[in-house]
Amino acid sequence: MCRDCGCSVPDHTHPAPADSHTVEVLSNLMEANDHAAGHNREHFNRTGTLVINLMSSPGSGKTQLLEHTARALKDRFEIAVIEGDMETENDAERLRKQGVRAHQIATGTACHLDAHLVHKALHDFPLEANGRKTDILFIENVGNLVCPASFDLGQHLDVVLLSTTEGDDKPAKYPVMFRAADLVVISKADLLPYMDGFSVERAEQSLRGLGVETPMLSAAAGREVDVEDWIAWLEQQLTAHRQKVEEKPASAA
Amino acid sequence: MHELSVCQALLAQVRATANANQASSVGRITVRLGPLSGVEPDLLAQAFSIARNGPLTAEASLHIDTQPIRIRCRDCGNENEASPNRLLCQACDSYRVDLLSGDELLLAQVELHGVNRHPIN
Numbered sequence: 001m002c003r004d005c006g007c008s009v010p011d012h013t014h015p016a017p018a019d020s021h022t023v024e025v026l027s028n029l030m031e032a033n034d035h036a037a038g039h040n041r042e043h044f045n046r047t048g049t050l051v052i053n054l055m056s057s058p059g060s061g062k063t064q065l066l067e068h069t070a071r072a073l074k075d076r077f078e079i080a081v082i083e084g085d086m087e088t089e090n091d092a093e094r095l096r097k098q099g100v101r102a103h104q105i106a107t108g109t110a111c112h113l114d115a116h117l118v119h120k121a122l123h124d125f126p127l128e129a130n131g132r133k134t135d136i137l138f139i140e141n142v143g144n145l146v147c148p149a150s151f152d153l154g155q156h157l158d159v160v161l162l163s164t165t166e167g168d169d170k171p172a173k174y175p176v177m178f179r180a181a182d183l184v185v186i187s188k189a190d191l192l193p194y195m196d197g198f199s200v201e202r203a204e205q206s207l208r209g210l211g212v213e214t215p216m217l218s219a220a221a222g223r224e225v226d227v228e229d230w231i232a233w234l235e236q237q238l239t240a241h242r243q244k245v246e247e248k249p250a251s252a253a
Numbered sequence: 254m255h256e257l258s259v260c261q262a263l264l265a266q267v268r269a270t271a272n273a274n275q276a277s278s279v280g281r282i283t284v285r286l287g288p289l290s291g292v293e294p295d296l297l298a299q300a301f302s303i304a305r306n307g308p309l310t311a312e313a314s315l316h317i318d319t320q321p322i323r324i325r326c327r328d329c330g331n332e333n334e335a336s337p338n339r340l341l342c343q344a345c346d347s348y349r350v351d352l353l354s355g356d357e358l359l360l361a362q363v364e365l366h367g368v369n370r371h372p373i374n
Binding site for chain 2: 019020021024030110111146171173175176177206210211212
């Protein structure tokens with residue numbers, strides 16, 4: 001296939017007409033999305049909300065982890081969740097049962113959330129409700145280790161889950177996604193004794209191979225629950241975020 | 254397959270540039286793409302062959318300029334090329350590295366046809 005025009009004629013050229021000019025542009029292809037993401041971020045910073053974008057393959061336990069996060073934090077903090085799935089309201093329902101506010105975005109055929117979708121959701125889902133400002137907003141992205149990595153939503157932090165029922169070389173297979181992470185959570189850690197193929201050390205090696213110092217922690221949110229390190233990390237991030245917003249209120253972090 | 258979304262964003266930028274210059278059509282579009290951008294060159298080219306149909310760009314062609322991945326070691330200062338899932342310093346094996354290039358996703362150049370005055374960006 002001709003790389004210039006996509007036609008099937010090999011080795012042909014496309015001479016430029018006399019009245020043609022080439023313009024240097026050098027703009028990011030994601031400019032429109034990034035612009036909308038910037039607006040979202042300003043909006044989040046007005047209420048001092050820490051926003052965390054949760055990404056992973058389908059079925060690695062994002063919603064389960066959020067259910068236990070809601071349980072652990074809802075008495076001390078105002079928690080809200082935006083759920084991204086191609087179809088159904090199921091995940092938002094699960095979170096509401098835990099007593100937190102949740103909004104579902106059904107993306108239809110889209111394999112990722114983008115900044116515009118989140119912006120639209122925020123119109124129906126205010127960050128200040130019943131006189132209380134949201135402390136942490138989780139955005140649970142569409143289960144997919146490829147596409148969500150390319151779209152800034154306006155979040156402050158990206159968390160990527162890698163469950164013990166997956167391959168421990170996932171970081172090497174999906175470098176763009178794992179390089180974007182501010183934290184990697186090894187989920188379903190309670191299943192480790194049964195998963196011969198998964199080693200936390202190998203997962204860490206695979207992650208370090210991407211040239212990143214991203215911290216890693218383990219969590220379990222199934223029959224056995226251990227979310228202590230995860231909750232501690234969240235509280236640390238919330239404190240750090242609030243300091244940043246206080247120092248630089250207009251365009252924080 | 255998010256390349257179609259990326260391609261639509263690309264064409265929106267190209268058409269805005271063409272309109273700003275009152276061009277009658279668009280020729281060659283050059284995009285700079287790094288392996289760590291999250292966009293596959295072949296899928297982008299495929300998406301382009303569908304998405305270009307529309308005002309100004311129906312005859313446009315896409316040229317993808319692939320950028321190498323280059324890293325600098327924060328421990329020893331060495332610079333080397335790297336592959337997408339092995340971004341380690343080749344001198345000291347450290348993973349404490351900075352990415353110098355390889356995650357570009359840029360619209361670099363647009364060739365405009367039917368422009369009578371000096372073009373603007």
